[in-house]
Amino acid sequence: xxxxxxxxxxxxxxxxxxxxxxxxxxxxxxxxxxxxxxxxxxxxxxxxxxxxxxxxxxxxxxxxxxxxxxxxxxxxxxxxxxxxxxxxxxxxxxxxxxxxxxxxxxxxxxxxxxxxxxxxxxxxxxxxxxxxxxxxxxxxxxxxxxxxxxxxxxxxxxxxxxxxxxxxxxxxxxxxxxxxxxxxxxxxxxxxxxxxxxxxxxxxxxxxxxxxxxxxxxxxxxxxxxxxxxxxxxxxxxxxxxxxxxxxxxxxxxxxxxxxxxxxxxxxxxxxxxxxxxxxxxxxxxxxxxxxxxxxx
Amino acid sequence: xxxxxxxxxxxxxxxxxxxxxxxxxxxxxxxxxxxxxxxxxxxxxxxxxxxxxxxxxxxxxxxxxxxxxxxxxxxxxxxxxxxxxxxxxxxxxxxxxxxxxxxxxxxxxxxxxxxxxxxxxxxxxxxxxxxxxxxxxxxxxxxxxxxxxxxxxxxxxxxxxxxxxxxxxxxxxxxxxxxxxxxxxxxxxxxxxxxxxxxxxxxxxxxxxxxxxxxxxxxxxxxxxxxxxxxxxxxxxxxxxxxxxxxxxxxxxxxxxxxxxxxxxxxxxxxxxxxxxxxxxxxxxxxxxxxxxxxxxxxxxxxxxxxxxxxxxxxxxxxxxxxxxxxxxxxxxxxxxxxxxxxxxxxxxxxxxxxxxxxxxxxxxxxxxxxxxxxxxxxxxxxxxxxxxxxxxxxxxxxxxxxxxxxxxxxxxxxxxxxxxxxxxxxxxxxxxxxxxxxx
Numbered sequence: 001x002x003x004x005x006x007x008x009x010x011x012x013x014x015x016x017x018x019x020x021x022x023x024x025x026x027x028x029x030x031x032x033x034x035x036x037x038x039x040x041x042x043x044x045x046x047x048x049x050x051x052x053x054x055x056x057x058x059x060x061x062x063x064x065x066x067x068x069x070x071x072x073x074x075x076x077x078x079x080x081x082x083x084x085x086x087x088x089x090x091x092x093x094x095x096x097x098x099x100x101x102x103x104x105x106x107x108x109x110x111x112x113x114x115x116x117x118x119x120x121x122x123x124x125x126x127x128x129x130x131x132x133x134x135x136x137x138x139x140x141x142x143x144x145x146x147x148x149x150x151x152x153x154x155x156x157x158x159x160x161x162x163x164x165x166x167x168x169x170x171x172x173x174x175x176x177x178x179x180x181x182x183x184x185x186x187x188x189x190x191x192x193x194x195x196x197x198x199x200x201x202x203x204x205x206x207x208x209x210x211x212x213x214x215x216x217x218x219x220x221x222x223x224x225x226x227x228x229x230x231x232x233x234x235x236x237x238x239x240x241x242x243x244x245x246x247x248x249x250x251x252x253x254x255x256x257x258x259x260x261x262x263x264x265x266x267x268x269x270x271x272x273x274x275x276x277x278x279x280x281x282x283x284x285x286x287x288x289x290x291x292x293x294x295x296x297x
Numbered sequence: 298x299x300x301x302x303x304x305x306x307x308x309x310x311x312x313x314x315x316x317x318x319x320x321x322x323x324x325x326x327x328x329x330x331x332x333x334x335x336x337x338x339x340x341x342x343x344x345x346x347x348x349x350x351x352x353x354x355x356x357x358x359x360x361x362x363x364x365x366x367x368x369x370x371x372x373x374x375x376x377x378x379x380x381x382x383x384x385x386x387x388x389x390x391x392x393x394x395x396x397x398x399x400x401x402x403x404x405x406x407x408x409x410x411x412x413x414x415x416x417x418x419x420x421x422x423x424x425x426x427x428x429x430x431x432x433x434x435x436x437x438x439x440x441x442x443x444x445x446x447x448x449x450x451x452x453x454x455x456x457x458x459x460x461x462x463x464x465x466x467x468x469x470x471x472x473x474x475x476x477x478x479x480x481x482x483x484x485x486x487x488x489x490x491x492x493x494x495x496x497x498x499x500x501x502x503x504x505x506x507x508x509x510x511x512x513x514x515x516x517x518x519x520x521x522x523x524x525x526x527x528x529x530x531x532x533x534x535x536x537x538x539x540x541x542x543x544x545x546x547x548x549x550x551x552x553x554x555x556x557x558x559x560x561x562x563x564x565x566x567x568x569x570x571x572x573x574x575x576x577x578x579x580x581x582x583x584x585x586x587x588x589x590x591x592x593x594x595x596x597x598x599x600x601x602x603x604x605x606x607x608x609x610x611x612x613x614x615x616x617x618x619x620x621x622x623x624x625x626x627x628x629x630x631x632x633x634x635x636x637x638x639x640x641x642x643x644x645x646x647x648x649x650x651x652x653x654x655x656x657x658x659x660x661x662x663x664x665x666x667x668x669x670x671x672x673x674x675x676x677x678x679x680x681x682x683x684x685x686x687x688x689x690x691x692x693x694x695x696x697x698x699x700x701x702x703x704x705x706x707x708x709x710x711x712x713x714x715x716x717x718x719x720x721x722x723x724x725x726x727x728x729x730x731x732x733x734x735x736x737x
Contacts, residue, residue: 044517
């Protein structure tokens with residue numbers, strides 16, 4: 001009797017979640033999978049209308065066979081290789097600095113570092129495009145005056161440009177998460193370490209970081225998945241400048257361009273599904289990998 | 298790009314389309330409303346971005362009782378306007394009438410997004426327009442849009458600085474190169490013009506002017522040819538200008554480009570008839586300093602392509618075709634329509650309908666160009682538009698790919714010829730994918 005009542009209560013409480021989950025997650029993903037199995041065919045010169053035909057996995061083959069789509073993943077890989085260590089390392093370093101006894105004006109720095117995150121991504125990208133543009137940007141002018149000629153829109157400059165924007169946006173946010181976790185560290189452990197003669201460095205690396213491992217793993221996971229979704233910043237750079245950031249620079253942009261510039265919804269859906277699968281696999285890998293290491297330690 | 302919430306959006310496109318379908322269920326379906334003789338006016342919605350559109354709509358509403366037009370300004374086509382129109386048509390909540398430039402019209406027709414309006418365009422209406430404009434809006438023997446402007450190419454230049462630097466206005470492309478060298482020599486920071494990596498249609502207009510014919514429909518086969526002598530010549534010429542640093546390399550209408558115009562770093566602009574109004578609006582402080590010349594040509598004889606240019610098309614879902622076409626005809630064939638647009642002060646449209654040109658010229662305030670008769674320049678250029686060009690049915694794909702490659706050209710990673718080749722290959726495979734017959 002008691003068990004039944006608990007079941008009913010759980011059912012009632014969970015219903016809103018499942019309704020929303022179905023509407024905004026399951027249905028759109030299902031629809032994307034459905035769309036990805038069809039393609040549109042025309043006849044004559046193509047001006048007589050079109051018909052939708054089942055094409056099986058042809059859209060997937062087309063996406064995977066397109067060098068532009070594969071290059072998008074290569075760009076993502078390059079992005080992750082630089083961005084993730086910089087982000088985790090940078091946020092962790094800043095959080096540890098704020099948490100150390102040396103830091104002054106903590107609240108000010110906490111706020112100042114977090115502030116960029118309050119700027120919407122699209123606005124941030126616009127600001128940075130301005131700062132990157134030769135002849136407009138005081139930064140580029142100053143760099144040139146100092147003898148540093150760097151083209152932020154050149155093929156070799158594109159990746160650093162995008163990474164820089166993303167770091168600016170997210171560093172403070174992740175720093176706050178780490179800092180909050182550090183606040184929860186038992187002070188008596190730190191005092192014991194001090195009594196045992198550990199210096200600030202030793203305490204930070206051997207005690208604080210291991211104690212906030214869970215937060216680091218979580219931030220790493222979110223950063224990996226967020227990286228796969230890379231879209232806004234490169235899109236703004238692509239639209240606003242004649243740069244080497246192409247309209248298919250990342251897989252997300254590839255899907256967007258396929259749908260909205262090339263009117264190929266089947267291809268766009270297939271590319272999206274492939275990207276979603278990659279994200280799922282990577283999340284699984286990250287949780288498994290970090291989880292196992294946790295058990296050993 | 299936001300770790301905290303983007304986990305819920307792994308299928309952005311799927312979600313967006315699903316949303317479109319949901320909205321489709323909600324909108325539309327208010328019965329046939331096409332009668333224009335009833336007491337209650339027919340309401341139609343019009344999406345566009347061309348300068349002066351709002352003024353035209355206001356003037357129409359003030360003088361017509363049977364039709365009410367609601368104007369909504371959307372971003373220009375390549376800046377997202379076309380995507381917006383396509384999505385609205387798919388979602389079933391599209392406006393009745395939309396602006397589509399000539400290059401994109403075949404794409405919209407082949408996507409089934411616009412209606413055949415042959416039944417509403419009689420021969421005596423069609424013969425008012427420049428034949429090339431009618432040709433470009435007639436696909437597969439049917440009329441799909443009402444042409445508005447003819448947009449012949451034109452060369453805008455800073456008269457004061459040309460005089461100061463002792464540069465003659467070029468009439469051939471060889472002279473243009475010499476002039477470019479002189480400008481650069483006179484002022485190391487100044488350039489005669491700009492290569493627009495973001496806008497393939499500017500390059501295509503140059504190829505068109507040189508006599509290229511990228512798309513040809515023969516029977517039910519598309520012949521795609523971008524490796525012809527004319528295109529090759531134009532590509533090599535512009536590559537040379539870029540390699541020698543004789544032209545600027547900036548996105549069109551980007552802050553960077555506008556800034557260089559303001560500072561005298563760019564003293565010429567290879568554009569089209571509508572560019573006169575854009576310059577007036579963008580650089581009001583340079584009034585009296587600009588002049589317009591015919592586009593340089595290869596043999597010195599007048600020759601022109603068409604760069605952009607608007608048409609008005611009725612969307613697939615609209616049940617007010619008659620009213621929409623009537624309003625489009627008013628905009629494109631009546632003196633009141635053209636006067637309202639040009640009197641807005643921001644438009645220098647060159648109407649495809651020849652009989653409207655005197656009215657357009659009269660309404661245009663030429664003070665900015667020192668009183669020059671710029672409509673005469675457009676008139677001559679309009680008469681020299683090569684009639685051989687046609688746009689293919691996949692301009693979205695063709696130009697997206699060329700634009701991407703032009704971005705690399707801008708930064709030294711590829712050549713213009715590579716970009717054209719890439720656009721060609723993408724076009725051929727896109728047409729094949731759609732099941733069309735294609736050679737090239």
